Amino acid sequence: MTSTLEKKEIEQITAIAPDPSWESEVREAAMRSIVTKPGKNWWIAVSLLSLVVVAGLGAWIYQLKHGMNSAGYNDQAFWAVYIADVVAFIGVSYGGAVVSAILRLSGQSWRAPLTRLSEGMALVTVLIGGAFIFPHLGRPERFLNIVAYPNFSSPLVWDFIAIATYTLATAIFFYLPLIPDMAVAKNLVDKGGKRARLFSILSLNWMGTKKQRALLHRVLTVISLIIIPLAVSVHSVLSWAFALTSRPGWMESVFPPYFVVAALYSGTALVIVTIYAFRKGYKLERFITDRHFVRLGYMMAALGLVYAYLTVADMLTEGYTGITTGWIQETLTGKYAIPFWFYVIAGEIVPIALVVMKKTRNAKGMTVAGVLVVISLWIKRIVIILPAATQPLISGQWGSYHFTWVSITVTLAGVAAIPLLLMILFRFIPLMSIDEMEEVGPLGSIEQISKETLKAAREESIPEPSKEESK
Amino acid sequence: MKKLLAFLLIVALSIFGSSLALAAPAASFSVTQGSGDSLNLSGSCGVGNCTSATFYAKSNQFAGSNFMQIGQAQANSNGNAQISYTPTWTGNTPFKVDFLGTSGSLVATQTFTFDVMKDPSGFPQSAIEFQRPLDSTGSILVKALLTIVALVWITLLGSFFLVVIRVPKLSKQASEEK
Missing domain, CATH: 2.60.40.10 (Immunoglobulins)
Incomplete structure (x- = not known):
């Protein structure tokens, strides 16, 4: 007599066995953004977003001509909105990559419909975050000095090295799982066309043999293993750009984990928002269900609690000593109290409540929570940066930073560039990982299926290798 | 006048x-x-x-x-x-x-x-201008970190090129066997 567990496993194997209707449904849905011509709404959105990006570039040119003061910077507010943008954008990228890597390493089969979008989001946001270093530099033409004359005692050099390494890893992590899909995609677009040729090159002539799959699986495991500590190192080094200065409010040992958790928290939130937008835009409800959002919501809430704990730990430790507490007073009750308490309410209490309440534990509720977290965490970065930067060390006179149209336009351009680049990217790339979706089947793409079950199904669905191949 | x-x-x-x-x-x-x-x-x-x-x-x-x-x-x-x-x-x-x-x-x-x-x-x-020494412990640390960075780059690029080179070869092998 078969036990209930065995029965369930057998059912799962049956469910993930090759299913022609599932296969065709997955292919049609994943290729929807490529094969269908973009509608009016797509063009309107792309045009509006492009306008914002162009306006941002114009504002940056104005800033280059008129100096950093035109963006609100001065000798006291020497670091402000742009470094917050760098930290926030690279942070969300980290979240996208790590969410995908962790789910891949832990064999979560339900990740299948989500990985492509989160890896794409990670790639796009790291490029935008990296680009924000240029407006942050008053003299961007000096950027190459960091390569030509590196000062290895400066955390900024290590920032550059870490971000460059992470960008490379993210690009590879995005491309490799794409290879099997490109092999499928090349047969689904007009034969002999430009796209078919491009897909054919990118597919590397993939045939899906057992050896090829084993190779790709091994390499992806290695890269997933590398990308997690790499992303931790990127955000640790970013935090040391602050923490290794002699400024109260920045010179904190808690900063590396504080930054890493903030990145994961906001990154998971942006994964939720991205997935919701593409699910709605391309009608992927059949594949990306409420259960996916709820699971991501749980992850986000857990990270939110850890981040709240680190925020308290940071303020309590320094506030209790009472030596350099000006920035804490400014943050809690002074000039920065409104943004700080906005973060507490909109970035912690409300999102966690939305996850906890059964009524709001669905795709919409989690997306609202995600939007709130992304906005609040950007504001939180401003609250971390400005009070400490403007706190007087010499004269007793607080500095001040004022947002100007230049800094606001440049920042909005970065925000607009995320959906813009994602919309363009997914005109050429399948929305979901076809290969992974077919591998795990309809049940596996929603529920968690054990590695062993998946392995058994894989054995069943992939033809036995020839003797030559087995060698 | x-x-x-x-x-x-x-x-x-x-x-x-x-x-x-x-x-x-x-x-x-x-x-x-x-x-x-x-x-x-x-x-x-x-x-x-x-x-x-x-x-x-x-x-x-x-x-x-x-x-x-x-x-x-x-x-x-x-x-x-x-x-x-x-x-x-x-x-x-x-x-x-x-x-x-x-x-x-x-x-x-x-x-x-x-x-x-x-x-x-x-x-x-x-505190502002003090150059952290790179001639003793700092120098060793920098070398160690650069070695780690180099290893990561080698692993990443190595993995990438391994796939790019091996996948077409394996396809060729499989087609020949058919």
């Missing part, structure tokens, strides 16, 4: 005198070294109807060719206002003051150039 000359002289003196009487006292502005590293910026709008003064400095580092605001002060009943400011740079620095009236309109403006000689000493120089 003498009468005409006398008349012209009287007219000229009258015009000069009346212009002297009508002219408002000019706005003044000066920058002096204060205690420690601070500078005293004090100005007078010359008339009693200005309410506040905004002070600016021109620093290439932040404002390009523009003035950047460094402080504000209320003007007293005589139109005088002053602030204390500690610059974080040295060199010939143009300062400016704008006196504003009750409606917020600009009443007077003056500039003054002051050669800032002293680096701020309120914060220990060592």
